Amino acid sequence: MCKAHKVAVLPGDGIGPEIMDAALKVLTAAGRKEGETFEFKHALIGGAAIDATGNPLPEETLDICKASDSVLLAAIGGYKWDTLPAAQRPERGLLGLRAGLNAFANLRPAIVPRQLADSSPLKKEIVEGVDILIVRELVGGIYFGQPRGFGTNEKGDRIGFNTDVYSEPEVERIARVAFEAAQKRQKRLCSVEKSNVLEVSQLWKEVVIRVAKDYPDVELSHMYIDNAAMQLLRNPKYFDVVVTGNIFGDILSDEASMLAGSLGMLPSASISGSGPGIFEPVHGSAPDIAGQDLANPMAMVMSAAMMCRYDLKIPKVADRLEAAVDQALDQGLRTKDLWKEGTTLVKCSELGNKLVELV
Numbered sequence: 001m002c003k004a005h006k007v008a009v010l011p012g013d014g015i016g017p018e019i020m021d022a023a024l025k026v027l028t029a030a031g032r033k034e035g036e037t038f039e040f041k042h043a044l045i046g047g048a049a050i051d052a053t054g055n056p057l058p059e060e061t062l063d064i065c066k067a068s069d070s071v072l073l074a075a076i077g078g079y080k081w082d083t084l085p086a087a088q089r090p091e092r093g094l095l096g097l098r099a100g101l102n103a104f105a106n107l108r109p110a111i112v113p114r115q116l117a118d119s120s121p122l123k124k125e126i127v128e129g130v131d132i133l134i135v136r137e138l139v140g141g142i143y144f145g146q147p148r149g150f151g152t153n154e155k156g157d158r159i160g161f162n163t164d165v166y167s168e169p170e171v172e173r174i175a176r177v178a179f180e181a182a183q184k185r186q187k188r189l190c191s192v193e194k195s196n197v198l199e200v201s202q203l204w205k206e207v208v209i210r211v212a213k214d215y216p217d218v219e220l221s222h223m224y225i226d227n228a229a230m231q232l233l234r235n236p237k238y239f240d241v242v243v244t245g246n247i248f249g250d251i252l253s254d255e256a257s258m259l260a261g262s263l264g265m266l267p268s269a270s271i272s273g274s275g276p277g278i279f280e281p282v283h284g285s286a287p288d289i290a291g292q293d294l295a296n297p298m299a300m301v302m303s304a305a306m307m308c309r310y311d312l313k314i315p316k317v318a319d320r321l322e323a324a325v326d327q328a329l330d331q332g333l334r335t336k337d338l339w340k341e342g343t344t345l346v347k348c349s350e351l352g353n354k355l356v357e358l359v
Contacts (some may be wrong), residue, residue, distance in 0.1 A: 003078045004039040005031075006311050008068040008276070010061070013047040013090060014285025014293035015348075016074030021351025022297035023072070029319040032359040041068065045097065046076030048284075056093030062100045071101070072279045074283035074300060098138055098312065103270035103278055104247065105177045106136040106172070107306070110236075110256035110266065115329040116130040119156040119261030120336055127259050131186065132239045134256060135178040136249025138270060161308065166200060166245070171207040177271075178243035179215040189241035190221045192228045192248055201302035204245065223252070232256055257282050262337045264296030267303035269310055289336075291300035296335040298325050301355060324358035 005121045011017040024040060031038055042060040050056050056076075077090040078208065086092075097103075108133040112120060117128040182189040191208045193201035205222060212220045223231070225248045231238055232255055244252060257266045258358075263283035271277040281299035289295060305321035308314045333351055334343040346354070 004037040005070070005314070006039045006041070006068045007307070008061075008065040008071045009040045009042045010045045010071065010073040011042065011048070012045055012074045012076040013078050014075055014283065014290040016076070016214045016285055016289040018290070018293065018301040019281070019297040019346050020072070020074040020346055022355070023300040023304050025352055026297075026321060026324065026355045026359060027308075027317070029356045030129075030159040030317045030324070031314070033359060034314065034316045035318060036314050036317055040154065043160075045073070045093045045146075047078055047081045049093060050081060050084070050090060056088065056090050056101075057096040061093075061293050062161045063096065065097065065276060065278075068276050069309045070276045071097070071138050072094070072304060072307060073097075073280040075281065076282065077285050078287040080287070081321070096279060098270055099121065101270075101275055101278065102139075102272040104137065104139045105174055105271050105273075106134075106138050106265070107177075107181070107269040107271065108136065108253040108282060109132045109247075109254070109268075109306075110134065110253070110259055112260045113265070113326070113329055115326075116260055116262075116265070116338065119340070120259055121261065121269060122181065122236075122266050123260050126234075127236060130259055131255055132236065133181055133241045134249060134253045135174065135181060135241060135243045136253060137166070137174040137245050139246075159311055160250060168203065168207055171204050172211055173189045173273075175208045175243060176214075177273075178241055179211065179218050182241040184242040187217055188219045188221070189341075190223055190239055190242050192223050192225055192244035192252065193250075194244055194316075195222075196224060200245075208243070228252060229255060232259075236351065237312045244299065255280065263294065264299050264335065265302070267299050267301070267306050269306045277311045279303040279311070293349055294336050295348045296337050297352050297355075298335075301325055321355075324355045327358045328354055 011020040025260040043064045112127045119126045120127040193204045195205045210293050227250040266282045269279050290330040305318040308318040333346050339345045
Protein backbone atom coordinates (compact mmCIF):
# COMPACT_ATOMS: atom_id res chain seq x y z
CA MET A 1 0.00 0.00 0.00
CA CYS A 2 1.32 3.43 -0.98
CA LYS A 3 1.71 6.19 1.57
CA ALA A 4 -1.56 8.08 2.10
CA HIS A 5 -1.89 11.37 0.24
CA LYS A 6 -2.46 14.21 2.72
CA VAL A 7 -5.34 16.40 1.57
CA ALA A 8 -6.58 19.53 3.33
CA VAL A 9 -10.37 19.59 3.00
CA LEU A 10 -12.11 22.99 3.12
CA PRO A 11 -15.90 22.51 2.71
CA GLY A 12 -16.58 26.22 3.22
CA ASP A 13 -20.10 27.63 3.01
CA GLY A 14 -23.49 27.09 1.39
CA ILE A 15 -23.58 23.96 -0.73
CA GLY A 16 -19.89 23.38 -0.02
CA PRO A 17 -20.30 20.66 2.62
CA GLU A 18 -22.79 18.75 0.43
CA ILE A 19 -20.68 18.63 -2.70
CA MET A 20 -17.51 18.00 -0.70
CA ASP A 21 -19.09 15.01 1.04
CA ALA A 22 -20.03 13.50 -2.32
CA ALA A 23 -16.61 14.18 -3.86
CA LEU A 24 -14.66 12.65 -0.98
CA LYS A 25 -16.70 9.44 -1.22
CA VAL A 26 -16.05 9.20 -4.95
CA LEU A 27 -12.35 10.07 -4.59
CA THR A 28 -11.88 7.45 -1.87
CA ALA A 29 -13.59 4.79 -3.98
CA ALA A 30 -11.52 5.64 -7.08
CA GLY A 31 -8.31 5.63 -5.05
CA ARG A 32 -9.13 2.23 -3.56
CA LYS A 33 -9.43 0.78 -7.08
CA GLU A 34 -5.89 1.99 -7.85
CA GLY A 35 -4.32 1.13 -4.48
CA GLU A 36 -4.17 4.79 -3.39
CA THR A 37 -5.32 6.09 -0.01
CA PHE A 38 -6.00 9.56 1.32
CA GLU A 39 -5.65 11.25 4.69
CA PHE A 40 -8.27 14.00 4.84
CA LYS A 41 -7.90 16.83 7.34
CA HIS A 42 -10.87 19.21 7.53
CA ALA A 43 -10.47 22.92 8.26
CA LEU A 44 -12.56 26.11 8.30
CA ILE A 45 -12.48 28.90 5.73
CA GLY A 46 -14.79 31.71 4.63
CA GLY A 47 -18.07 32.37 6.37
CA ALA A 48 -17.91 29.20 8.44
CA ALA A 49 -14.54 30.32 9.79
CA ILE A 50 -15.86 33.81 10.52
CA ASP A 51 -18.74 32.37 12.53
CA ALA A 52 -16.41 30.10 14.51
CA THR A 53 -13.34 32.29 14.96
CA GLY A 54 -14.06 35.77 13.59
CA ASN A 55 -11.39 35.24 10.91
CA PRO A 56 -12.09 34.10 7.31
CA LEU A 57 -8.72 32.28 7.26
CA PRO A 58 -7.68 31.06 10.71
CA GLU A 59 -3.96 30.48 11.16
CA GLU A 60 -4.68 26.82 11.92
CA THR A 61 -6.31 26.42 8.51
CA LEU A 62 -3.34 27.88 6.67
CA ASP A 63 -0.96 25.68 8.67
CA ILE A 64 -2.99 22.56 7.78
CA CYS A 65 -2.93 23.52 4.10
CA LYS A 66 0.81 24.16 4.06
CA ALA A 67 1.44 20.77 5.67
CA SER A 68 -0.70 18.94 3.08
CA ASP A 69 0.09 17.52 -0.34
CA SER A 70 -2.87 19.39 -1.81
CA VAL A 71 -5.94 21.44 -0.91
CA LEU A 72 -9.52 20.65 -1.91
CA LEU A 73 -11.87 23.62 -1.52
CA ALA A 74 -15.64 23.62 -2.12
CA ALA A 75 -17.14 27.14 -1.97
CA ILE A 76 -17.14 30.24 0.21
CA GLY A 77 -19.37 33.21 0.87
CA GLY A 78 -23.06 34.00 1.10
CA TYR A 79 -25.60 36.71 1.82
CA LYS A 80 -25.11 36.29 5.55
CA TRP A 81 -21.69 37.94 5.47
CA ASP A 82 -22.23 40.55 2.72
CA THR A 83 -22.56 43.44 5.15
CA LEU A 84 -19.21 42.86 6.84
CA PRO A 85 -16.32 45.26 6.13
CA ALA A 86 -14.41 44.24 3.00
CA ALA A 87 -11.36 43.07 4.96
CA GLN A 88 -13.49 40.68 7.01
CA ARG A 89 -15.58 39.04 4.28
CA PRO A 90 -15.32 35.33 3.39
CA GLU A 91 -13.56 36.07 0.10
CA ARG A 92 -10.59 37.41 2.04
CA GLY A 93 -10.04 33.88 3.24
CA LEU A 94 -9.55 32.66 -0.31
CA LEU A 95 -7.25 35.54 -1.20
CA GLY A 96 -5.22 34.90 1.92
CA LEU A 97 -5.02 31.19 1.14
CA ARG A 98 -3.74 31.86 -2.37
CA ALA A 99 -1.14 34.27 -1.03
CA GLY A 100 -0.13 31.94 1.79
CA LEU A 101 0.45 29.08 -0.64
CA ASN A 102 1.94 31.32 -3.36
CA ALA A 103 -0.71 30.11 -5.79
CA PHE A 104 -0.06 32.40 -8.75
CA ALA A 105 -1.63 30.51 -11.66
CA ASN A 106 -5.30 29.63 -12.03
CA LEU A 107 -6.15 26.90 -14.55
CA ARG A 108 -9.78 26.83 -15.65
CA PRO A 109 -10.87 24.24 -18.20
CA ALA A 110 -13.98 25.08 -20.21
CA ILE A 111 -15.08 21.80 -21.76
CA VAL A 112 -18.50 21.10 -23.22
CA PRO A 113 -19.34 17.41 -22.70
CA ARG A 114 -20.99 15.92 -25.75
CA GLN A 115 -24.00 14.97 -23.61
CA LEU A 116 -24.61 18.60 -22.63
CA ALA A 117 -24.17 20.37 -25.97
CA ASP A 118 -27.95 20.81 -26.12
CA SER A 119 -27.96 22.45 -22.67
CA SER A 120 -25.80 25.39 -23.72
CA PRO A 121 -27.46 28.78 -24.31
CA LEU A 122 -25.53 28.81 -27.61
CA LYS A 123 -26.31 26.70 -30.67
CA LYS A 124 -25.15 23.11 -30.50
CA GLU A 125 -22.96 23.44 -33.59
CA ILE A 126 -21.08 26.32 -31.96
CA VAL A 127 -20.27 24.65 -28.64
CA GLU A 128 -20.01 20.98 -29.53
CA GLY A 129 -16.39 19.88 -29.11
CA VAL A 130 -15.25 23.02 -27.25
CA ASP A 131 -12.19 22.32 -25.07
CA ILE A 132 -10.48 25.44 -23.75
CA LEU A 133 -7.98 25.96 -20.95
CA ILE A 134 -7.82 29.47 -19.50
CA VAL A 135 -4.61 30.23 -17.62
CA ARG A 136 -5.20 33.24 -15.39
CA GLU A 137 -2.62 35.15 -13.35
CA LEU A 138 -3.81 35.35 -9.75
CA VAL A 139 -1.44 37.50 -7.81
CA GLY A 140 -0.01 40.43 -9.72
CA GLY A 141 2.54 42.59 -7.96
CA ILE A 142 4.33 45.88 -8.53
CA TYR A 143 4.45 47.76 -11.80
CA PHE A 144 6.62 50.85 -12.21
CA GLY A 145 7.11 50.91 -8.44
CA GLN A 146 3.42 51.35 -7.65
CA PRO A 147 1.90 48.75 -5.31
CA ARG A 148 -1.65 47.46 -5.41
CA GLY A 149 -4.09 49.23 -3.13
CA PHE A 150 -5.30 52.79 -2.68
CA GLY A 151 -3.65 56.16 -2.78
CA THR A 152 -4.44 59.86 -3.26
CA ASN A 153 -4.10 62.20 -6.20
CA GLU A 154 -2.69 65.72 -6.16
CA LYS A 155 -6.05 67.03 -4.85
CA GLY A 156 -6.09 64.59 -1.97
CA ASP A 157 -8.89 62.50 -3.49
CA ARG A 158 -8.77 58.79 -2.71
CA ILE A 159 -7.98 56.78 -5.82
CA GLY A 160 -7.69 53.07 -6.45
CA PHE A 161 -5.05 51.27 -8.48
CA ASN A 162 -6.05 47.75 -7.52
CA THR A 163 -6.00 46.66 -11.14
CA ASP A 164 -3.78 44.13 -12.87
CA VAL A 165 -0.23 45.32 -12.26
CA TYR A 166 2.72 43.07 -13.01
CA SER A 167 6.47 42.94 -12.96
CA GLU A 168 8.31 41.23 -15.80
CA PRO A 169 9.10 38.08 -13.74
CA GLU A 170 5.41 37.66 -12.87
CA VAL A 171 4.37 37.87 -16.51
CA GLU A 172 7.13 35.47 -17.50
CA ARG A 173 6.22 32.79 -14.96
CA ILE A 174 2.52 32.76 -15.93
CA ALA A 175 3.47 32.76 -19.62
CA ARG A 176 5.65 29.68 -19.10
CA VAL A 177 2.81 27.85 -17.34
CA ALA A 178 0.58 28.60 -20.33
CA PHE A 179 3.14 27.63 -22.99
CA GLU A 180 3.86 24.35 -21.21
CA ALA A 181 0.13 23.61 -20.99
CA ALA A 182 -0.25 24.35 -24.70
CA GLN A 183 2.58 21.92 -25.50
CA LYS A 184 0.49 19.13 -23.95
CA ARG A 185 -2.64 20.08 -25.91
CA GLN A 186 -3.08 21.43 -29.45
CA LYS A 187 0.00 23.67 -29.26
CA ARG A 188 -1.95 26.90 -29.69
CA LEU A 189 -1.77 29.79 -27.21
CA CYS A 190 -3.75 33.03 -27.34
CA SER A 191 -2.53 35.87 -25.13
CA VAL A 192 -5.34 38.25 -24.16
CA GLU A 193 -4.65 41.84 -23.08
CA LYS A 194 -5.49 45.46 -23.97
CA SER A 195 -2.15 46.75 -25.20
CA ASN A 196 -3.75 49.40 -27.43
CA VAL A 197 -4.92 51.24 -24.29
CA LEU A 198 -3.21 49.94 -21.14
CA GLU A 199 0.49 50.42 -20.48
CA VAL A 200 0.62 47.31 -18.28
CA SER A 201 -0.75 45.30 -21.21
CA GLN A 202 2.10 46.54 -23.39
CA LEU A 203 4.54 45.08 -20.88
CA TRP A 204 2.48 41.85 -20.81
CA LYS A 205 2.62 41.50 -24.59
CA GLU A 206 6.35 42.23 -24.82
CA VAL A 207 7.21 39.60 -22.22
CA VAL A 208 4.92 36.94 -23.71
CA ILE A 209 6.50 37.46 -27.14
CA ARG A 210 9.97 37.11 -25.63
CA VAL A 211 9.06 33.92 -23.74
CA ALA A 212 7.53 32.45 -26.92
CA LYS A 213 11.03 32.09 -28.39
CA ASP A 214 11.63 29.24 -25.92
CA TYR A 215 8.56 27.37 -27.22
CA PRO A 216 8.90 27.32 -31.02
CA ASP A 217 6.45 24.41 -31.29
CA VAL A 218 3.58 26.53 -29.89
CA GLU A 219 1.65 28.86 -32.19
CA LEU A 220 1.19 32.20 -30.40
CA SER A 221 -1.59 34.68 -31.19
CA HIS A 222 -2.72 37.89 -29.52
CA MET A 223 -6.20 39.28 -28.92
CA TYR A 224 -7.65 42.31 -27.17
CA ILE A 225 -9.96 41.48 -24.28
CA ASP A 226 -13.09 42.96 -25.91
CA ASN A 227 -12.58 40.91 -29.07
CA ALA A 228 -11.76 37.79 -27.03
CA ALA A 229 -15.02 38.11 -25.11
CA MET A 230 -16.89 38.32 -28.42
CA GLN A 231 -15.02 35.44 -30.09
CA LEU A 232 -15.61 33.21 -27.07
CA LEU A 233 -19.30 33.28 -27.97
CA ARG A 234 -18.97 33.57 -31.74
CA ASN A 235 -16.30 30.92 -32.34
CA PRO A 236 -15.15 29.27 -29.08
CA LYS A 237 -13.46 26.40 -30.93
CA TYR A 238 -10.84 28.89 -32.13
CA PHE A 239 -9.25 28.77 -28.67
CA ASP A 240 -7.00 26.07 -27.22
CA VAL A 241 -5.09 27.69 -24.33
CA VAL A 242 -5.73 31.30 -23.30
CA VAL A 243 -3.34 33.21 -21.01
CA THR A 244 -4.36 36.50 -19.46
CA GLY A 245 -4.28 38.63 -16.31
CA ASN A 246 -6.39 38.43 -13.19
CA ILE A 247 -9.32 40.71 -14.08
CA PHE A 248 -9.56 39.72 -17.76
CA GLY A 249 -9.20 36.07 -16.78
CA ASP A 250 -12.01 36.33 -14.26
CA ILE A 251 -14.34 37.74 -16.92
CA LEU A 252 -13.40 35.26 -19.65
CA SER A 253 -13.45 32.16 -17.44
CA ASP A 254 -16.93 32.94 -16.11
CA GLU A 255 -18.15 33.59 -19.65
CA ALA A 256 -16.57 30.36 -20.86
CA SER A 257 -18.08 28.38 -18.01
CA MET A 258 -21.56 29.00 -19.37
CA LEU A 259 -20.74 27.39 -22.71
CA ALA A 260 -21.57 24.07 -21.05
CA GLY A 261 -24.86 25.39 -19.74
CA SER A 262 -24.04 25.21 -16.03
CA LEU A 263 -21.36 26.35 -13.61
CA GLY A 264 -21.90 23.04 -11.86
CA MET A 265 -19.74 21.15 -14.36
CA LEU A 266 -16.43 22.99 -14.31
CA PRO A 267 -13.40 22.62 -12.01
CA SER A 268 -10.36 24.82 -11.50
CA ALA A 269 -6.85 24.63 -10.11
CA SER A 270 -4.67 27.29 -8.50
CA ILE A 271 -1.07 26.15 -8.55
CA SER A 272 2.18 27.45 -7.11
CA GLY A 273 4.73 25.17 -8.70
CA SER A 274 6.52 24.70 -5.37
CA GLY A 275 3.87 23.61 -2.87
CA PRO A 276 0.28 22.42 -2.53
CA GLY A 277 -2.24 23.72 -5.02
CA ILE A 278 -5.88 24.66 -4.44
CA PHE A 279 -8.54 22.74 -6.36
CA GLU A 280 -12.11 24.01 -6.42
CA PRO A 281 -15.23 24.29 -8.59
CA VAL A 282 -15.69 27.57 -10.44
CA HIS A 283 -19.19 28.04 -9.04
CA GLY A 284 -20.11 29.81 -5.81
CA SER A 285 -21.73 28.68 -2.58
CA ALA A 286 -25.34 28.94 -3.88
CA PRO A 287 -26.85 29.73 -0.47
CA ASP A 288 -30.37 29.69 -1.92
CA ILE A 289 -30.23 25.89 -2.35
CA ALA A 290 -27.87 25.04 0.50
CA GLY A 291 -28.97 22.12 2.67
CA GLN A 292 -31.60 20.95 0.17
CA ASP A 293 -29.54 18.21 -1.53
CA LEU A 294 -30.04 19.93 -4.90
CA ALA A 295 -26.46 20.89 -5.77
CA ASN A 296 -24.46 19.42 -8.64
CA PRO A 297 -21.33 17.70 -7.25
CA MET A 298 -19.73 17.03 -10.65
CA ALA A 299 -17.50 20.13 -10.66
CA MET A 300 -16.28 19.18 -7.19
CA VAL A 301 -15.51 15.64 -8.39
CA MET A 302 -13.72 17.02 -11.46
CA SER A 303 -11.73 19.36 -9.20
CA ALA A 304 -10.62 16.28 -7.26
CA ALA A 305 -9.59 14.77 -10.60
CA MET A 306 -7.46 17.83 -11.39
CA MET A 307 -5.89 17.52 -7.93
CA CYS A 308 -4.98 13.90 -8.62
CA ARG A 309 -3.47 14.81 -11.98
CA TYR A 310 -1.57 18.01 -11.13
CA ASP A 311 -0.64 17.76 -7.43
CA LEU A 312 -0.81 14.15 -6.32
CA LYS A 313 0.56 12.68 -9.58
CA ILE A 314 -1.92 9.77 -9.63
CA PRO A 315 -3.40 10.14 -13.14
CA LYS A 316 -5.12 6.75 -13.08
CA VAL A 317 -7.34 7.93 -10.23
CA ALA A 318 -8.06 11.11 -12.18
CA ASP A 319 -9.02 9.01 -15.20
CA ARG A 320 -11.48 7.02 -13.07
CA LEU A 321 -13.15 10.16 -11.72
CA GLU A 322 -13.50 11.72 -15.16
CA ALA A 323 -14.80 8.48 -16.67
CA ALA A 324 -17.40 8.13 -13.90
CA VAL A 325 -18.75 11.61 -14.60
CA ASP A 326 -18.87 10.81 -18.32
CA GLN A 327 -20.79 7.57 -17.68
CA ALA A 328 -23.26 9.29 -15.37
CA LEU A 329 -23.99 11.83 -18.08
CA ASP A 330 -24.36 9.00 -20.61
CA GLN A 331 -26.95 7.43 -18.33
CA GLY A 332 -28.96 10.64 -18.35
CA LEU A 333 -28.44 11.44 -14.67
CA ARG A 334 -28.95 15.15 -14.05
CA THR A 335 -29.18 17.40 -11.02
CA LYS A 336 -31.69 20.24 -11.08
CA ASP A 337 -29.35 22.70 -12.85
CA LEU A 338 -29.09 20.42 -15.90
CA TRP A 339 -32.37 18.49 -15.87
CA LYS A 340 -34.62 18.53 -18.92
CA GLU A 341 -37.32 16.30 -20.33
CA GLY A 342 -35.98 12.83 -21.11
CA THR A 343 -33.30 12.81 -18.42
CA THR A 344 -33.41 11.52 -14.84
CA LEU A 345 -33.53 14.06 -12.01
CA VAL A 346 -31.29 13.07 -9.08
CA LYS A 347 -30.29 14.64 -5.79
CA CYS A 348 -26.71 15.62 -4.98
CA SER A 349 -26.24 12.65 -2.63
CA GLU A 350 -27.82 10.25 -5.11
CA LEU A 351 -25.49 11.33 -7.88
CA GLY A 352 -22.53 11.02 -5.52
CA ASN A 353 -23.51 7.44 -4.65
CA LYS A 354 -23.90 6.59 -8.32
CA LEU A 355 -20.46 7.99 -9.12
CA VAL A 356 -19.02 5.78 -6.37
CA GLU A 357 -20.48 2.78 -8.21
CA LEU A 358 -19.14 3.95 -11.55
CA VAL A 359 -15.48 4.54 -10.60
